[in-house]
Amino acid sequence: MTAGSRRPSTPFLIAAVCSAQTLAQVGAFTFAALLPTFFREWNLTHTDAGWLSGVIFGAYAMAVILILPITDRVDPKRVYLCAVTLTTASHLGMALMANEFWSGLLFRTLAGIGWAGTYMVGLKVLADLIEGPAQSRAVAFHAASIGAGGSLSFVIAGGAATWFDWHGAFLISAAGSFCALLIMALLVPSRPPAPMAEEVRVMDFAPVLRNKSTMAYAIGYCVHTWEMFTVRSWVVTFLVFTAAQGDGPPNFLVPTVVAMLMELFGTASSVIGNEMAIRLGRKRWIMIVMTMSMSVALVVGFSAGLGYGVAAGICLFYNIVIYADSSSLTAGSVGSAVPGKRGATLAVHAVMGYSGGFIGPLVLGVLLDLLGGETVMNWGFAFGHIAIIMMIGPLAIAILKPRALAGDRDAPPPQVDHEAKS
Numbered sequence: 001m002t003a004g005s006r007r008p009s010t011p012f013l014i015a016a017v018c019s020a021q022t023l024a025q026v027g028a029f030t031f032a033a034l035l036p037t038f039f040r041e042w043n044l045t046h047t048d049a050g051w052l053s054g055v056i057f058g059a060y061a062m063a064v065i066l067i068l069p070i071t072d073r074v075d076p077k078r079v080y081l082c083a084v085t086l087t088t089a090s091h092l093g094m095a096l097m098a099n100e101f102w103s104g105l106l107f108r109t110l111a112g113i114g115w116a117g118t119y120m121v122g123l124k125v126l127a128d129l130i131e132g133p134a135q136s137r138a139v140a141f142h143a144a145s146i147g148a149g150g151s152l153s154f155v156i157a158g159g160a161a162t163w164f165d166w167h168g169a170f171l172i173s174a175a176g177s178f179c180a181l182l183i184m185a186l187l188v189p190s191r192p193p194a195p196m197a198e199e200v201r202v203m204d205f206a207p208v209l210r211n212k213s214t215m216a217y218a219i220g221y222c223v224h225t226w227e228m229f230t231v232r233s234w235v236v237t238f239l240v241f242t243a244a245q246g247d248g249p250p251n252f253l254v255p256t257v258v259a260m261l262m263e264l265f266g267t268a269s270s271v272i273g274n275e276m277a278i279r280l281g282r283k284r285w286i287m288i289v290m291t292m293s294m295s296v297a298l299v300v301g302f303s304a305g306l307g308y309g310v311a312a313g314i315c316l317f318y319n320i321v322i323y324a325d326s327s328s329l330t331a332g333s334v335g336s337a338v339p340g341k342r343g344a345t346l347a348v349h350a351v352m353g354y355s356g357g358f359i360g361p362l363v364l365g366v367l368l369d370l371l372g373g374e375t376v377m378n379w380g381f382a383f384g385h386i387a388i389i390m391m392i393g394p395l396a397i398a399i400l401k402p403r404a405l406a407g408d409r410d411a412p413p414p415q416v417d418h419e420a421k422s
Contacts (some may be wrong), residue, residue: 006080007189013129015140016187018145024084024180025149026156028092028115028171031108032054032233033157033256034166036240038104041166046373048101050365052108053233057127057225058358059112060119061351067117068124068347075190076124081181083117086110088177095170112301118180119146124182128191143327147267149231151260154236159255207338208348212338216400218334218352220286220393224329226356227293227386228322233361235259236382240376242304242311260311265316266323273324274331281409283397289325290394294387296321301383305376360386 008016031038032053038044043053071079090110098104126138153173159168208214237254275286296318303311329347337345364382371378 002203010130010138011187014126014141016124017122017138020084020180020183020188021118022149022152023123023176023183024118025089026148026153026176026271027111027170028150029153029232029259030091030157030169030173031094032261032396033154033236034161034169035237036232036401037161037166039237042100044257046365046368046420047362048365049076049237050319050362052101052104054229054358054402055105055108056112056115057229057354057361059109059367060116061354061358063113063116064120064354065347068120068214068350069123069344070105071121073349074274075192076121077188077190078130079117079182079342080121080125080184083114083121084181084405085114086113088174090114091174095167095174117185119234120346127147135410143270146177147263147270151263151267152258154256154263158254161260162213176188202324205344205348205416208233208345209339211336211345212400213336213343213402214333214349216339216402217329217398218288218349219396219400220325220327221349222352222356223331223389223393224290224322224356225353226323226325226360227297229357230360230364230383230386231315231319231322232259232369235262237309238301238304239312239315241379243308245304245376246308251310252377258315262319266319266326269323270326274327276408277325277328277331278408282328282404283402286325286328286397287394289321289328292321293318294390297386297390298384299380301380302376304379310335332372336403350388378382380403 005408033055035049036051039049042048067079067083087110090107093110094104096108125140126142128136157169160172168371213214236255236259239258273285273289280288296314299316300311300318303314333349334345363385367382367385368374368378371381
């Protein structure tokens, strides 16, 4: 958009940014979808696979704490364009240059940094351009676009690998992020950030760390993301193993399609879950969901011995449960933010979450190697570790006692200023 051009309408802005986000996410889970192929092509151990699966989230966690505060002083569109360019380069590097563990680790790390500069930064682009009631609708569409891109990532990678090979799958991923770059550059206007007082310290996280309410939700988000990204990273490999125990999967329900459906159902579950938190009470809902997650984590790995259809069904149900408190935790953390520290709160929340997302897939890979490889029993124990980790979430809620948000069922009634009324 040129300086003299008319400002785009709100629906146009939402459509443009969300389209870019969907395309930028097309390569997000290409590696996870093709992990069984990389075991063969690169002769990986399960620990190697854990590193390659988790490093993208570790890089995200390290980068986002630096990138998000920058958007308070620099137009977030400029930050986004730099990050999505790096994302495109990382996918091209995987397609054209990566040929073993270490080169793969390098380009997966670059992909994580690029993700850190597109996911939350894209949300900030929308928030800066859209004001009033339309802003909350824009945020909801943004969350849906991220989920849509993630689900497409699995099925596109599976289809591309079938028609071409894994190199072709990453080339398609690069094309998606390049299209996202073009959309953001050509269709979304720039908006310089509002002037900030010199005394404001953008990188001051101490008030966030002292906020018990925010930290309770952030700790819960950490173990939630540990669980979520462990399942995302390993589900295709797990289902491939399960199919090999019998006659294979139905033609219409191959592992990458199951993974796609998991993402779609999970996105809906996240939105519905936040509504349930409002109606039942945020802390109560999070406790219910985490208890259910622990229960399913204890059985999902063992379901490999019950047939592919049963295992796929349990994986779908498990992912619905996992996502059911995702928005509730994030809304709780940000809604409890100290005034003037929402950006810093979002950064701490993301770092804690994606640190769990880095460690979880790695731990599962290490456990499979320590237990002796892939068997039904070993998959059961490997996934079962999640139940132990998830106990931290309810403990944090019980000990730190986070406050409910305005509008939640368990929120205290608003204070009435009787003097003002009289």
